[in-house]
Amino acid sequence: MKRNSIQILKVTFLTLTLLVIAAACSRNPITGKKEAFVMSEKKEQALGDQSDPSIVASFGLYPDQTLQSFIDSKGQQMAKISHRSHLKYEFKILDSPVVNAFALPGGYVYFTRGIMAHFNNEAEFAGVLGHEIGHISGRHSAKQQRNQILSQVGLIAGIALSKEFRNYAESAGQSIQLMMLKNSRDHESESDELGVEYSTRVGYDSKYMAGFFKTLNRLSGDAGQRIPTFMSTHPDPLNRFQKVRELTKKEQAKYPGKTFKEGRNEYLRMLEGLIYGEDPQQGYVENNVFYHPQLKFKFPVPTSWQLANSPQQVQMAPKDGKAMMIFTLAPEKTLAEAATNFVTNNKLKETERQNINVNGFPATAVVTEQANEQGQVSLRIVSYFIQDGQTIYLFHGMAEPQNFIAYKNLFRNTMEGFDRLTDRSKIDVNPERIHIYTVSQTSTLSAALRSAGVQSNRFNEFAIVNGMELSDQVQRGTLIKVTKK
Numbered sequence: 001m002k003r004n005s006i007q008i009l010k011v012t013f014l015t016l017t018l019l020v021i022a023a024a025c026s027r028n029p030i031t032g033k034k035e036a037f038v039m040s041e042k043k044e045q046a047l048g049d050q051s052d053p054s055i056v057a058s059f060g061l062y063p064d065q066t067l068q069s070f071i072d073s074k075g076q077q078m079a080k081i082s083h084r085s086h087l088k089y090e091f092k093i094l095d096s097p098v099v100n101a102f103a104l105p106g107g108y109v110y111f112t113r114g115i116m117a118h119f120n121n122e123a124e125f126a127g128v129l130g131h132e133i134g135h136i137s138g139r140h141s142a143k144q145q146r147n148q149i150l151s152q153v154g155l156i157a158g159i160a161l162s163k164e165f166r167n168y169a170e171s172a173g174q175s176i177q178l179m180m181l182k183n184s185r186d187h188e189s190e191s192d193e194l195g196v197e198y199s200t201r202v203g204y205d206s207k208y209m210a211g212f213f214k215t216l217n218r219l220s221g222d223a224g225q226r227i228p229t230f231m232s233t234h235p236d237p238l239n240r241f242q243k244v245r246e247l248t249k250k251e252q253a254k255y256p257g258k259t260f261k262e263g264r265n266e267y268l269r270m271l272e273g274l275i276y277g278e279d280p281q282q283g284y285v286e287n288n289v290f291y292h293p294q295l296k297f298k299f300p301v302p303t304s305w306q307l308a309n310s311p312q313q314v315q316m317a318p319k320d321g322k323a324m325m326i327f328t329l330a331p332e333k334t335l336a337e338a339a340t341n342f343v344t345n346n347k348l349k350e351t352e353r354q355n356i357n358v359n360g361f362p363a364t365a366v367v368t369e370q371a372n373e374q375g376q377v378s379l380r381i382v383s384y385f386i387q388d389g390q391t392i393y394l395f396h397g398m399a400e401p402q403n404f405i406a407y408k409n410l411f412r413n414t415m416e417g418f419d420r421l422t423d424r425s426k427i428d429v430n431p432e433r434i435h436i437y438t439v440s441q442t443s444t445l446s447a448a449l450r451s452a453g454v455q456s457n458r459f460n461e462f463a464i465v466n467g468m469e470l471s472d473q474v475q476r477g478t479l480i481k482v483t484k485k
Contacts, residue, residue: 044139045087048106052090055110060095060311062113066270068093071111071129074122078129078198079107083137091129097277099219103132105139117276117434117481118215120467122263126199127209127244134194165317165324165379168346168396192240196247205260206251210244211467218464268479271434276483280429283309290314290327293427297393299327300417302410316414323399323407325414330385330392335364338385338392343368348381359419361386369401380404384415393418432483439478446470452482 062068075091087107096112103109109132111125119125196206252260278284283292285307291298301307301316305325308315313328332338335355343350348368356363363386370379384395395418397411421427437452445468449459463470466480474480 045106048104048108051104052108055094055104055108056092058310058312059112062093062095062275064093064113064274067116067274070270071125074126074202075109075129075133078126078133078202081201082133082198083194087136089133089136095275095279097275097279099216101128101132103135105136107136109133109136113274117271117274118219118465118467119212119267120215120264120481121208122267123199123204123206123208123261124212124467125267126202126204127195127206127212129195130198130206131191131195131209133198134191137194138190165321165398168324168326168381168398189243192244193247196244196251200248200251200255200260203258203261205262206248207245208262210241210248213241213244215464215467265479268436268481271481272436274434276432276434278309279431281431282311283314284429286426291421291426291429293421293429296421296427297388298417298419298421298426300414302414322403323397323411325398325411326396328394328396330394332392333390335362335385335387335392338394339364339366339383342366342383342385342394346370358384358386358416361388361418363387365415377401382408382411382415384418386415386418388420430485432485435482435484436479437482439474439476439480442476443474444470445472445474445480448474448478448480449482452480454482 071091071093075089079085079087079089084107089107089109091109092111093116094110094112097114098112099114099118101109101111101115109129111128115128116125119128192209195209199206199209252258280291281293283290285291285301288301288303289298290301290307290309302318302325305316305318313326316325316327317323330338330342332341339353342348343366346368348370350366350368352365352367354365356365363384366383366385368381368383369377370381372378378400379398380401381396381398383397386393386395395411395415397407397415399407437448439448440451443451445463445466446459449462449470450456454462459470462480462482468474
């Protein structure tokens with residue numbers, strides 16, 4: 001959770017409504033052929049306009065004017081030569097460590113700072129940029145809506161959460177749905193072709209786009225890489241790398257004698273100081289305790305539970321998905337109002353309520369039940385509303401009735417462990433940032449990383465970050481990425 005999320009969460013979040021698709025023929029801007037059941041361009045634009053604020057609220061924008069100006073300049077240049085140049089395109093960097101890029105209908109294209117950190121030249125970026133603009137040109141997101149393949153997912157990787165759980169994670173989960181939207185292999189192939197075409201037309205060597213697929217493949221096998229990733233949202237055919245190289249050769253043949261740009265050093269220098277990985281100032285876990293240095297609170301996290309932190313909420317769940325806890329902020333000004341509104345707005349049956357004290361903070365604890373359409377209890381929830389000045393923090397612990405008793409004490413232990421954070425060693429923590437290191441002598445990448453002070457247990461990680469193998473020879477004067485705090 002981020003400091004600005006207090007204000008975001010004190011207003012009603014914009015919900016992402018799936019628009020009704022017009023059963024009318026529309027002309028494909030790439031093939032020129034008429035296709036049925038694609039939403040109108042007006043509705044397509046409305047979906048993007050409606051979704052963008054929630055994406056930004058869920059992840060936050062990364063405040064780097066140099067990188068933002070770069071992606072906007074290149075994005076607008078490429079948009080002008082795309083098949084749908086009349087759209088109003090917007091290009092944004094999201095403050096997320098996951099490696100992903102995605103597009104929404106209507107001209108919205110997003111890159112995470114995580115994927116920006118893994119590009120090693122402008123040409124790799126341009127290839128992915130062209131690929132995402134290709135999804136917009138091909139109206140792929142609109143077709144996904146037509147096919148109704150946008151599935152509900154939770155924030156926590158690898159956990160199958162019940163429908164009831166997801167309802168209470170909806171504000172963040174809806175934005176994650178868009179990041180997890182999977183395109184068909186046909187759509188991916190078409191966007192790869194357009195990525196090659198567009199990046200070539202603006203002067204970049206698209207063979208580096210093919211090379212970036214190797215980085216993504218290596219990332220997908222890295223145990224430390226959390227989904228969603230570019231690979232999970234972009235299914236990768238086995239021959240994709242080779243196909244893009246073949247497409248590049250064919251496309252470049254249209255411009256005999258032209259030299260195409262890589263832009264390695266120029267791009268790497270822009271990355272100096274970019275936050276790499278999780279930003280601990282936005283919250284981090286250490287020894288089963290969640291610390292938030294900016295907002296100065298802490299609470300225990302159950303052993304072996306997975307945790308996902310976003311600007312809107314923190315989600316925690318065991319691997320079997322039989323329970324879930326959500327930590328967020330309530331928009332109300334009083335405990336009584338917050339508790340009552342939660343019960344009323346969610347049409348819950350309240351079975352218990354008491355005013356308590358949590359480590360010096362006034363609080364209200366409420367136990368509720370949710371019934372299904374048959375009137376049977378489908379979910380039990382214990383909620384703690386904890387007031388700190390003008391801010392009301394909110395915990396929900398939920399499980400299906402048959403599992404609730406087993407988790408109830410664990411829920412309460414976490415909620416009653418909420419406390420103020422005063423330990424300066426936990427507050428004064430800094431994120432890792434990209435540092436561009438100049439190799440002092442010709443050697444292997446492994447030796448260069450060692451000279452730059454990278455710990456040996458992270459050599460493989462930084463080989464991937466640099467798009468190289470540890471055995472690769474790097475010449476004196478070569479720029480490589482490492483990190484520093």
